[in-house]
Amino acid sequence: MTTTDPAVPIIDVDPGPLIRLTIADCGAKVLHSAVQLDLFTALAAGPMDAGELAGATALHPRLAADFLDALAGLELLIREDGRYRNSPHAEAYLVQGRDTYLGGFIDLTNETLYGTWGRLTEALRTGEPQHLDPDKGGFVGNSHGDPEKMKRFLQGLDAFSDRMGAELARAIDWSGHRSFVDLGGARGNLAAVLVNRHPHLDAVCYDLxxxxxxxxEHVGRLGLADRIRFAAGDFFADPIPSADVIVLGHILHGFDAVQSRRLLARVYEAVRPGGAVLIYDRMIDDDRRDADRLLSSLHMRLVSRDGGEYRVADCRDWLRAEGFADGGHRPLLGTHTLVIGRSAGHEGES
Known part of the structure; x- marks a missing residue:
């Protein structure tokens, strides 16, 4: 049968987007390999040609040209006159040794993401979280049991918390507040950004x-040990320190609606009158159409029994149900949403 046979349907739809989606993980793997080869750090010293880069990174010449040009096509490198240099994004986030370095986060993504997502079909059939090892859970795998791996992961997250802290510093009128608690604040990087931008604030980082x-180690290196205090505890079992503002970033997506409301009830008791709770996550748009946020939610369901992103409207409903006044919501970083709840007597944010 030929294509001119009237029995053969004519499909006037370009399959290109489907093919690109099918191989989308290939581009990510090129990035992961470039980070493992420390290629972007090598280029921080200046442009190189393919031969020079192969020598600097132990890159085999048989694959070098396609690999480097693919990185240029992905806008991670810039190629000019046969020489390569870092793109602005690579220079800002992929040069090892800089405070903004995301390589640790990218490495751990490579280690944990692919094995878990390779079991998506099984998860869709069973509803069970897909830990590759029952003793290693969540996005960070077993990094809590490996101090160096955990440190590398947190260094990667610091690049995000630097920007998130800067946005929170601008988005909220902190002049009427004197203290805040960063719930699940890890090694205190977001708290450090906020106290540097608003020196009148007293800060507590609350974590396990x-x-x-x-x-x-981190706060001492930043010279802020006298500005940020660490409080150890469990969100659901131990007292949450009292403060004017409590920040919950990437916390509620680890729990279901019942657990989230239970935590917010405890937060309400800890927020001082006139204060606020600030919640940010990759919340799902109320119409559930943003694919990136839905994929983020699906990932949380893959790695945890109760987690998942939640709609902005859901978050605002939970806050009202636990006694907070609705303080509205706004985008953060183009990828997250900030929802604000106010305690009694709050006059509003500017």
Whole structure:
């Protein structure tokens, strides 16, 4: 049968987007390999040609040209006159040794993401979280049991918390507040950004006891040990320190609606009159159409029994149900949403 046979349907739909989606993980793997080869750090010293880069990174010449040009096509490198240099994004976030370095986060994504997502079909059939090892859970795998791996992961997250802290510093009128608690604040990087931008603030980083050593090391290195205090505890079992503002970033997506409301009820008791709770996550748009946010939610369901992103409207409903006044919501970083709840007597944010 030929294509001119009238029995053969004519399909006037370009399959290109489907093919690109099918191989989308290939681009990510090119990035992961470039980070493992430390290629972007090598280029921080200046442009190189393919031969020079192969020598600097132990890149085999048989694959070098396609690999480097693919990185240029992905806008991670810039190629000019046969020489390569870092793109602005690579220079800002992929050069090892800089405070903004995301390589640790990218490495751990490579280690944990692919094995878990390779079991998506099984999860869709069973509803069960897909930990590759029952003793290793969540996005960070077993990094809590490996101090160096955990430190590398948190260094990657610091690049996000630097920007998130800067946005929170601008988005909220902190002049009427004197203290805040960063719930699940890890090693205190977001708290450090806020106290540097608003020196009148007293800060507490609240996290599990195992986080205390990496908090002390990081905050001490920043010279802020007298400005940020660490409080150890469990969100659901131990007292939450009282403060004017309590920040919950990437916390509620680890729990279901019942657990989230239970935590917010405890937060309500800890927020001082006139204060506020600030919640940010990759919340799902109320119409559930943003694919990136829905994929983020699906990932949380893959790695946890109760987690998942939640709609902005859901978050606002939970806050009202637990006694907070609705303080509205706004986008953060183009990828997250900030929802604000106010305690009694609050006059509003500017």
């Amino acid at each position: 006891p195992r986080t205390a050593p990496i908090f002390a």
